[in-house]
Amino acid sequence: MTPKFLQSSRRGFLGGTAAAAALTTLAVPARAQVEVVPLDRYQPDYLTAGEWAFVMAACARIIPSDGDGPGAIEARVPVFIDRQLAGDFGAAADLYMEGPFNPGSDAYLGTQTPLTPARIYRDGIAAVDQWCTDNLGSPLAELEPEDQDTVLRALSSGDLNLGDELREFWALLVQNTKEGYFADPRYGGNHGMQSWIYIGFPGARANYLEWIGRNEAYPLGPVDIAGERA
Amino acid sequence: MARTDPKRDVVIVGLGWTGSILGIELAQEGLDILALERGEDRSTVPDFRYPQVIDELKYGIRFGFMQKPRNSTITLRRTLDEEAQPMRRLGSFLPGDGVGGAGIHWNGQTWRPMENEYRLRSYVEETFGAEIIPEDMTIQDWGVTAEELEPFYDRFEYMAGISGQAGNIKGEILEGGNPFEAPRSRDYPLPPLPQTTDALMFEQAAKAMGYHPFPRPAANASAAYTNEYGMQLGPCNFCGFCERYGCINYSKASPQTCILDALKRYPNFAYRVNSEVLRVDLANDRKTATGVTYWDEEAQEEVTQPADLVILAAYSLHNVHLMLLSGIGEPYNPQTGEGVTGKNYAYQMNGGTTLFFKDVEFNPFAAAGSSGISIDDFAINQIDFAAEGFIGGSYITAGQSNGQPIRGIALPSGVPSWGAEWKKGIGDWYGHSMSIGSHGSNLAYRDCFLDLDPTYKDRHGRPLMRMTFNWKPNDIRMTQFMRSKIEPIAQSMNPDSWKSSYKGDGARYDIRPYQTTHNVGGAIMGTDPNASALNRYLQAWGQHNVFVMGAGAFPQNIQYNPTGAVGALAYWAAEAIRKDYLPNPRPLV
Numbered sequence: 001m002t003p004k005f006l007q008s009s010r011r012g013f014l015g016g017t018a019a020a021a022a023l024t025t026l027a028v029p030a031r032a033q034v035e036v037v038p039l040d041r042y043q044p045d046y047l048t049a050g051e052w053a054f055v056m057a058a059c060a061r062i063i064p065s066d067g068d069g070p071g072a073i074e075a076r077v078p079v080f081i082d083r084q085l086a087g088d089f090g091a092a093a094d095l096y097m098e099g100p101f102n103p104g105s106d107a108y109l110g111t112q113t114p115l116t117p118a119r120i121y122r123d124g125i126a127a128v129d130q131w132c133t134d135n136l137g138s139p140l141a142e143l144e145p146e147d148q149d150t151v152l153r154a155l156s157s158g159d160l161n162l163g164d165e166l167r168e169f170w171a172l173l174v175q176n177t178k179e180g181y182f183a184d185p186r187y188g189g190n191h192g193m194q195s196w197i198y199i200g201f202p203g204a205r206a207n208y209l210e211w212i213g214r215n216e217a218y219p220l221g222p223v224d225i226a227g228e229r230a
Numbered sequence: 231m232a233r234t235d236p237k238r239d240v241v242i243v244g245l246g247w248t249g250s251i252l253g254i255e256l257a258q259e260g261l262d263i264l265a266l267e268r269g270e271d272r273s274t275v276p277d278f279r280y281p282q283v284i285d286e287l288k289y290g291i292r293f294g295f296m297q298k299p300r301n302s303t304i305t306l307r308r309t310l311d312e313e314a315q316p317m318r319r320l321g322s323f324l325p326g327d328g329v330g331g332a333g334i335h336w337n338g339q340t341w342r343p344m345e346n347e348y349r350l351r352s353y354v355e356e357t358f359g360a361e362i363i364p365e366d367m368t369i370q371d372w373g374v375t376a377e378e379l380e381p382f383y384d385r386f387e388y389m390a391g392i393s394g395q396a397g398n399i400k401g402e403i404l405e406g407g408n409p410f411e412a413p414r415s416r417d418y419p420l421p422p423l424p425q426t427t428d429a430l431m432f433e434q435a436a437k438a439m440g441y442h443p444f445p446r447p448a449a450n451a452s453a454a455y456t457n458e459y460g461m462q463l464g465p466c467n468f469c470g471f472c473e474r475y476g477c478i479n480y481s482k483a484s485p486q487t488c489i490l491d492a493l494k495r496y497p498n499f500a501y502r503v504n505s506e507v508l509r510v511d512l513a514n515d516r517k518t519a520t521g522v523t524y525w526d527e528e529a530q531e532e533v534t535q536p537a538d539l540v541i542l543a544a545y546s547l548h549n550v551h552l553m554l555l556s557g558i559g560e561p562y563n564p565q566t567g568e569g570v571t572g573k574n575y576a577y578q579m580n581g582g583t584t585l586f587f588k589d590v591e592f593n594p595f596a597a598a599g600s601s602g603i604s605i606d607d608f609a610i611n612q613i614d615f616a617a618e619g620f621i622g623g624s625y626i627t628a629g630q631s632n633g634q635p636i637r638g639i640a641l642p643s644g645v646p647s648w649g650a651e652w653k654k655g656i657g658d659w660y661g662h663s664m665s666i667g668s669h670g671s672n673l674a675y676r677d678c679f680l681d682l683d684p685t686y687k688d689r690h691g692r693p694l695m696r697m698t699f700n701w702k703p704n705d706i707r708m709t710q711f712m713r714s715k716i717e718p719i720a721q722s723m724n725p726d727s728w729k730s731s732y733k734g735d736g737a738r739y740d741i742r743p744y745q746t747t748h749n750v751g752g753a754i755m756g757t758d759p760n761a762s763a764l765n766r767y768l769q770a771w772g773q774h775n776v777f778v779m780g781a782g783a784f785p786q787n788i789q790y791n792p793t794g795a796v797g798a799l800a801y802w803a804a805e806a807i808r809k810d811y812l813p814n815p816r817p818l819v
Binding site for chain 1: 287468633739
């Protein structure tokens, strides 16, 4: 078995040498050997099948798969969102939820909806899918990517207005997608630390004293809280 | 259910920085002390240990170490005729929760105000004339001077192991320090931290323009250090998880790293967690406090805790809330200008310019909370207020404090916030930007204040505190002036592109995005019982056995991060209590 300290970066932190190439072929990150449930067979904790399809489709447009770097789907962001909605975040466990509620207040005064984030997703998805069905003939997930982008742009600009209680839906969806993309893999997204590799964030290494003031690229790949390397 | 516990000599409300300082200083007097902390107990191990605390989602985004609005929040309105709405989710500021308070999750910038900031109204009147003070501006003097407080800044800085470079020791100006600072009696206890690439680039540019760059004073230890209580710090390893996190490395000064283990050894000191003080109980004649009443979460009952001396050491906003709920000081009335409790709430006016360099590797994840370089060439004592048309000042600064990706990746103008272009943008620009910031004063105004909300209640059925606050033209002119100084520095550095973000004309306060946890005022100190809630020793004018710590005492906000002044005032008050009050309890003024 390969000792843990040799389970090195897929970027190859020794970079380019023959030794590094040899090491890299030996180095299989332990996490990669663990079977993960493919997204099409994932059983959501909170989202219904229709809602799951919506979140899959929306995330795939917010962080698309084409071009350099992982998309939200490769990072398994929908799993992250489902778990967050099933937990304290979805339940507004930390928020002040006493009335009276004035959801139409000036946005600068902060969220005033009586709905929990989980409920905002539920009602927001239903409202957007209804709009898509009425105007474009099918729910968001079944539209072509160009049409999906058009709908999401309308949602982001407020042209597709879901009403005051759901005013935050788009902002939550974008924020949660980025969270699932960048958060530690323990939360279900950022699969294989791919987003960290893409931007060059070393994750939980948390020790850089010798690197201060050096204008050169940091050579080591990320580690996560579980101690896995990528 | 209710119970009454045996009387204590001292009860301390809140066990953060000021509660810990007052706790250990008064424990040395042999007093029987009980500290009540409404949050949980916290220690470096297990609460801040590596790698569990290196979790951006849990602590940086979901605010694991902060107060939950469900348990404690405020309402906000910007004007007297707006209907205040509750702050349902944290955003603009992040009060701490639990043992250590905000002292565990700060970045560690530890400044001393300028000499003229303690006597701002007098300084303006003497230097420029009273007529330049806008009609609605309610700035006041603190009632103490830089010279009086110097030994107490020294005390706090040596307790906390501050890394820095003196600029003025007893009037002698020293190369490499801040030449505009108030005289200090000796250098910082530790040398400055090493500097990151962005700070070094700013330093070079500032120097080339004739400014006077110096290292930011940091409560991140640059070397091993042992303080007066025998507490030990280790050198900061630039982990990049400082603000919003407890320190994994015993490097950031906090109650945990600098005081608490020493304090807990005093047999005459005890503390209870999950114990939220509901009010200060006053004697029938209201001239003294008899103790406090708190909610014991574990026992699920109210507890009456008698005490001879009550120290309010919660976060500044919560101290004011308790004063309003308990009838300590006349509530401030913005119509008449009368009353003192809640008066002169102020915040911090910040702005900044972001610079993009595609060929520079900033490695933003390699960061301490408060390494960095500043200039004070446009500080509050360097500006001709009459000529410039505003009262105030800023320090200007660069120094990355983290590279956590969820908290935001700076992107050049025109890059959208989602979609393929956003993904390309984060790949192109993560690690290739830096910023130059302005950290500025925010003055006091007749209609910026704290009182009790008429509608919303907390979980104990108490009225929430209502904040009335908005940005004012004077402070917007100040930050625009700083913009006019920062942008030429940025341009001189030849970035590929840059963009600015400063409050402009008509800017209104937005409670959603994080700005700063520098909420000050509301329990202001001063020389006149009709114009301030506390006397110069932080003693309530009306109840001589109540002392109120924290930045609530600032009559308006300074141009600096408040913790240095909060720490110095705590030692100043502790000395007054030890030397003057305890031998003869009475109003000290």
